[in-house]
Amino acid sequence: MEISSATAAPSVRECPQCGSRVPADGQYVEWCAACDWNVDPGAPDPEPGRVAAFRRRLAQQYGDQLSAEMEHGSDDGAPRARNAATALAFGVALLVHGMTALLVVAGVLLVVLGWDTGVQPVCGLLLMGVAAALRPRAGQLPEDGHVLYRADAPRLFELIDEVGSAVGTAGVHAVVVGAEANAAVTTYGLRQRRVLYLGLGLWEILTPQERVALLGHELGHFAHGDVRHARVTGGALHSLAVWSYVLAPTPATNPMDRFVNAVTFVPRWAVYGLLHLLDRLTLRASLRAEYLADASAARVGSTEAAVALMDRLLVADAVEPQLRRESVAAQMQGGRGGREARDQAEQGLWERLAAHVATVPEREYERLRRVAARRGHTVDSTHPPTHLRRRCAAAAGPHRAQVTYAGSREEAVGAELAPARTALARRVIRDHAG
Template identity: 30%
Template sequence: MTLERCPHCDHDLVTTGTAPVWCPACEWNLGAFDGRRAPRTWGLRAGDRADHWLAFRLNRRLYDSLAGHDVGGRGNPVARIAMLLLAAPLALVPPLVLVAGVYLTVGGVPFGPIIGPVLLIGLISAAWPHRRDQHWQPWIVDRASAPALFGLLDRVAAAAGAPMPHEVRLDHDLNAYVSVRGLRRRRTLCIGLPLWASLEPQERIGLLAHEFGHFVNHDARRGLVVRTAIRVLRNLLDTLAAALRMSIWTLPLVVVVSPVLWLLSTALLVLSGRDSQRAEYLADQIATRVAGSAAMEGLFDGQVVAGGLPAAMTAGHHRHADPHAWQAAAGRLRGAATLDTERTLTLRHQAALLYSHPPTGLRRRMVRSWAVQEPRVAPSEAEWTAIDRDLSPWYAKLAARIRG
């Protein structure tokens, strides 16, 4: 709805609902804080507002520095060194707590047998992996049961210059991700079947190539030291918040310690977040060379509308086991007149220091800023039919899970 004219370019201002107005021509006021859509990160709205203000400007600054250029294999070395110097002491907290807990428990220290086990229980609680209910676990697929899919993965990995994952999983989420875990650095690829089915065939190549790009893009936030440091800070902040809820007598401790933890968190998130977003852009650049520019632009449009897919599938009474139904539902969402507005608003709604990904709208613009690329991997229709046949048992499991 048009409200008034832009003070910068005299274009009509627009808004959605009660959100802050912005200019679609020059993007004036696009970075305004929308309290209804902003993530609640810091426990105080003032903190969330400051987080959004800083993240929006850092996102634009990074985009402006990389648009039209090769992203490069590694980020700013000074920033990476500062990030590791900040993260390393925090990453040492868990082993130090472990040593202190054991010593207090068995070392004959007064009150040690009480304090030591408390420290150990707290450490185990914070470090123990919080797994979802078994009903919602991903399904593991292997080469014997899905030869056509693994043949495609081999081709995409080779084109991306990345190693194959040790394990491939399928999930019910509108997402895809990779992880590298443990001292043995085992690589895992997980593909969300709804997202996969909703994409056009060549866009799926871009999705796979982007995920494989994470195996070679040197993302510091995926490293053991930085990942552990961020987790330690978040656990400490959560513990302080819980202590304050339990007793008002903890207020002095919270007032003294929380600002220090907030400053450390902000510094680490800014440093690691810029490096992580650079790594995401590098994975996008790798994927653009493998899948082609047009496919990557389409992939990002698919991600913009993905949130509306469950409702569209339900409203249309579609069969969740039919991949073509997901694709048709996504096609109707992409054809909506508001798609361009939704792309642009991702710059506002996805601005947060905790977000490791750049806003989807900026990622699409970044692809358009690079030289046009033709696809290096383009499977035939017969190959896609064979892949759908491989995945059909898991589409049936997906439908049963959604019904349940």
């Protein structure tokens, strides 16, 4: 998708499919609102693989059903079934981790008891190496990222605390500021401290109240939980993904390849079975958690802000290309003015990005909504399609904002983010082109 800030009046052409009038000014994808001609010219290929296809089918089955239930306020009406599925998922995850523990025990025994053989210790070390790759991992803060703690940005953490209280949870211990058009929450360290990842590529294109809705959505994940991202079940999914990669069949180009594929057939399908079972037990709850997080966004930031946030997410894919264009344009300013041009490009980068996205017309938003509806769960099986999320957020209201973010408060938070904004603008301009 290409977005431009040009203001020339668009020309009109005839739709080749139905003959309707289609705006054709070269700034956006030409498409027909009457018959959807060319509405999605760049549809990506779905993720290949048996597991990905299974997840897409599950997401389609659960996503549409959950959307209808959330819109009607029924919220699937089966807490006992949800609890049973969660308990069973926990049991399957413990089984997976038990397999990893057995590898460690077997490896240690081979090393200790077979030391004189020479071969057994090598096998034991190999098993322990596999177990190390399968082990659950505690998250870590990036060493080179812009990490903010409460003392660094008290007004930002005050806003996060207020939003967290409104959605029924606590705040975070750290905020990692990046340049991407995204936001997320997770935990880090053995003590499972909370961290918010805040991408300026998304934060800067939002209005103040949309930013509150964004924080409400992310903190809503802590309030409502997500079994797929819990430490035990999330670690099990990681382990099974590693097993699937290790045991994947290789092209049978010689007898040895056929022999290895035959030997790994049973464990490979056992891993597939466990992975499918864990997906079936957790994916519905994960999709439900997304809808509940959107409802939190609407309650804390207002229904209007939450719906507008969904639209902003539709154009978030345009942020990365725009930042790259900014970088390339600055890099092409050679000669004596090269450094000065880069300095000028760094100044006001985020303001230009926000102004750029603000020029996107309603027609383009409508096209992207239709694209989201057509693609459904084929792009991302772990999140509901944006058009369904938008519809559910709108149906949950109307809600007025519980937390407001404007005036001196916005200025204070902006001042706290200023060092990160400057450093990240420099990184985008000087490193992005490479």
